[in-house]
Amino acid sequence: MKNLFTTEYKPGDKVLDQFVLKRKEIRNTKSGSLFLSLNFSDREGELSAKKWETTQIEFDNLEEGKVYEVSGECDSYQGKIQLVVYSMKKINDLEIRVEDFLPQSQFSFEELKKRILEVLESIKDEDYSKILKFIFDDKNLEKFCKFPAGKILHHSTIGGLAEHVLSLVESAEFYAKKYKILNRDLLISGTLMHDFAKIFEYQISTSFEFTTIGKLSGHISIGFAKILEAGKYVEANEEKTFLLGHMVLSHHGTPEFGSPIKPQIPESFVLMHIDDLDFQINMCESLLKENLTDGWTEWIRALDRKLYLGNSNSNFKNKIFSSENQEKNSKLETLKIKKNDEEDKLNSLFNI
Template structure:
């Protein structure tokens, strides 16, 4: 049986082909360079320090590089860390099954398609329904395979669709509790808000930002796609229907400093921002807790202003 990274126990040596999920060139207190790496396969990711690094190694082991690693798992502050014996990039001529290097969403694609389709059916406003269906069809393959991010949250194959689905489930509860919420607009916003990432990111394997992603960003990219879709569908460019949906996607980061060109000015836009922020936070915290031993704290989470989270010793009911 093929063993993956997280199948190994502490102190157990391994020799595996892994993916560099994240790579940062740093300096220790003595001014010597080292690489802080996150190495991964389909079972998950583990932190590692490459102490013998030279500045040029930042390019050799950049994010997205496939590497051959010999090492062992050891405990560091209550979580697994890789002690590297040797590491080198895998050449393009070597046959690597990249499907073994990429983690997948907790739910299968078929199930996510079915559930998201049910939410689409509940969008009663005709133009919003048409726009959502049009863009889902246009970007179908990418939407259900791409991650929702490069490294921060839902950074795995199918992560974009899974993030969308969990947000829709949260949105359903809010719409049930608050009659003032326009369910159709909120659902449409949830489905479309991050769809620009199919253009911002390169894909689920060796994920990088595209030129469009770096220069424009997913909020503006999906706004552009909405305008083009409206043109293709014959929807009036001046209609309030289109205006409201464009506002939803353009304001969903919630604050100017978070990259939103506009602040939420609709009840549904405010809820979309908060649902998005909540789901991203829960995903990031849960991921770190899963890599932390009971009775210990996570490492500081940059996405949560450096906060550390405690994993209780007991599995409570």
């Protein structure tokens, strides 16, 4: 059982608690002795940690992804909480409460399942409907509503996959109304299918991990294969089967990001953009939970940039666009307008 979650610890707190070991590194101090640089997690977040004085054997025996009982003390390093570990012992898998270590979607399993079923029912095109209903059988639907959409980067929660897809369905409905060129049922079917195969790509233990099948094939190829298989089984129109397959194959945009082909129909353009947007905004939301000392995040490799989130965080004290600053800015704007008015009057007097 856990005592406190990672987000509840403060500098000075003594620690005797269970965490998943997320990352391990062994390094040298300036004096040449070895130390461990570690990352622990539970369902609420992560804690970075150090263990001074270690051995190569201790490092080799540590298993990433396993739960450890850790004793130590929290201190502060560069404005962030850091756990100094005195000792750690691996916990037997049977003694672990998985729900303590995996973050959950903001929506319950029942809510997600009900909404996915409603979206499936809303597809009126017979061919897309047949394919989707064949793929979303009871077993797959159950997994779809429990799995994460990403291992680390976005919607990395129990139920995150369905939450992400339902968020995209809302955007897809908006664009299907806005642009008459779009085939709504193809767009919605592609949206439901685009990350469907993550239920085969990931596995859930005390963390989200790739399966061997996932590593070998990836969700795009598996999803495409499932559509072809379903299309054949339910005897769907061949062209529609391949159009739906194209939605899955192209949704990452370019080969550089894992798509073997680029979007080539209007529906796949929309899917690529709404998927990317949902991923980026969800990343921002997750990063807001971190302790941002000056409003800036660390370098985000997936986005190839740092983000400024100081202004999106209502608790952040040093907002450069605080209401006080906004007041000053609007006073400056008023002065500028007055000055421009006076210049205009002078110009019209002298007909410049």
